[in-house]
Amino acid sequence: MTQTTAKLTIPDLAAKKAAGERLVMVAVGEVLTATWAARAGIDIIGVGDSLGMTLHGHENTLAMTVDQMIMHTQAVRRGAPDTLCLVSMPYGSYATPDMAVTNAVRMMKESGADAVKLQLGREGAHIIRAVADAGVPVMSHVGLLPHRVHMLGGFKTQGRTAEAALDLIRDARAIEDAGAIGLEIEAMPYEVGKAVDKAVSIFTFSIGAGAAGTCQLLNGYDLLGAFDTFKPKFAKRYANIAETATQAFTAYAEDVRAGTFPDDDHSYRMKPEEAERLAQLLAEEDST
Template identity: 75%
Template sequence: MPTKLTIPDLAEKKRSGERLALLAVGEVLTAAWAERAGIDIVGVGDSIGMTLYGHENTLSMSMDQMINHTRAVRTGAPNTMCIVSMPYGSYATQEMAILNALRLMKESGCDAVKLQGGREKFDIIKAVADAGVPVMSQVGLVPHQVHKFGGFKMQGRTAEAAMKIIDDARAIEEAGAMGIEVEALPYEVGKAVDEAVSIFTAAIGAGSACTAQILNGYDVLGAFDTFKPKFAKRYANMAEIAIKAFSDFREDVASGAFPDEAHSYQMKTEEAERLAEMLRETQR
């Protein structure tokens, strides 16, 4: 059984330079696979709005949905640290952020929550941290601002933009957050963000400098094949395997090959004979 990481462990991993694997999952089966594989952290991101619900972006996910999915993930991976994303609109004010962060911790079984934003979210991050909730935030490509960015695009292309992102990271640490997600940045910027703070950093498409590397579990499996971000590495092709399995099932049904005797229940011979006799009696 794996030893579940704690929040203080993350700070120690940052200091020691140890690398961690963080996998985003959204239901019990994939979460169980992640834990059996020894994944260090599972994240329940509102990206499940895209991978599991087929939405265009992450904005439509609700608190109730995030809680229910996190409960399922916690069931599948009870011994793995779990960080859950606060959905869009759930941390618009300090009061709202505190109430929703506490609700996520109480009802979902998660170990920490994550919101999105830098210096402009300083007061909100601080309020959640001061309420006793382990909280992360996010810099770089911030999916809750997808319309502002004009799509899911790499950030930090210029030195000026990079300096703004680094300042956001410092503000997140100053606010009392325990970690930062760093998304879709040039390697140089991701490295500068990691070096600018002493707290845990987790990169997704931001180079190799951070303490943890994040990938979406459905990208890793090759199950989500609607599109593939540049930074996503597929380690399997589950979509192809699943489509073939479903196609073979359909063909077996059409041909009568399924169900066969091996996949059917049978009565005991004497009971089958008694049933046949009873049916004959009803026809007389």
């Protein structure tokens, strides 16, 4: 069943937060799942560089490029043209203000996204400000920052102590002050995520922070059970596409090897008179 919802705008995000409404976001990276998400009435699609892991097989997000993120976002746009779309700026694409502005503008122009997202706190407030001042709707990120996976020693929960939580809240406030329109809250205790959300007036979305934030994010390939290499604690599987797909491929291979596929129901056939005529023409050709 297809759900229809009006496409959200950037101003809607702050209004939804002020009204206490909950929004739904999924992260996908190609046309099929984007189409399914749009049919389901998902509010926001995030084209996150986590697709480096789910779709490209990398061990983390760091290998993705601006060109790849643009390509994936274009595909999502074709599948969900009327859904608000957020694209992640990949690692290394916003190291300086000039670089960030150049890449952010290019990604907006070429990908069809409605906003970009990077992963900076207080230390990168000047970069966020530069992107915002260039007229690009920009969001940032607090908590577990996948672009700093090596510095963090892996994908680890953040904000476990009061002092660490306060540090995240300070980052969130700096992100808002720099002109960002929103921020992601990732992998922290619910109490901390709630405090981060309360500390800012801008739109927030969370993954791995309980029900904190205005909007809930899940990776689409996690919730579909399509990506089964590992399952984060916070990911809920609503289907098991990987198992279903494996069973389908297995059944197909068995049918081909047994000679039961393709059968008459899945083959094109000539009209009997044309088949007879072809046999006659071949016989005449072979006799010459």
